Amino acid sequence: MLTSYRLERAFFALDTVSVARALLGQRLVRIDAGARLSGLICETEAYAGPDDPASHAHRRTHRSAIMYGPPGFAYVYFIYGMYFCLNAVTEVDGQPGAVLLRALLPLDGIEILRTRRPGVWDSRLTDGPGKLCTALGITRMQNGLDLCTSEELFLQASASVPDEAVVATPRIGVRCDAGALSRPWRFVWHPAPPGASPALLAARP
């Protein structure tokens, strides 16, 4: 495919909010036990540095240290006792930031995704940050992988997403950001499939 080149480090070396927007429509690829699982990124959130109270990089700790390192690396953390969340580290080395990948539109390996998320509709296989990690088999094993060189987790350039199809909102689930309204750093791609109902479009992808 002409546009399926891997995203290079320069893509991630920009300011975090720009990267979060630019990641919409790109393809996340997970090679898991030889199987290719992938999907188009349709929801992201930007988490900045020390000035962002909701960011793990608000403080530099052992866990958040990777956000201070070079861009293009995977930051996977464990949350609420049972879920993982996948981020891509942004900004130049020394400047902290990361983008949380919140939802995908499944492309490859949907049969395997169904076995990982039994009993849910296809449209719900990867429609949340914990869910997409479960479906793609992403755990702390993938923490620290270099997305620019890894053969098991990486990103490929894919769809071009026009601004008219993007909605920016405050971030979800963030309880410690008093200035949340001034940080509309969640980006949702609303692709409009032919014949989609208004109710479907109103729901989270």
Add this chain to the structure above:
DNA sequence: CTCTCGATGCGCT
């Protein structure tokens, strides 16, 4: 559809 709430482990102070 919406809202509430419990499960669950660990990073951090």
Add this chain to the structure above:
DNA sequence: GCGCATCGAGAGA
């Protein structure tokens, strides 16, 4: 010991 960048079940409307 507290609180969390979540999810799914269950209740109510």
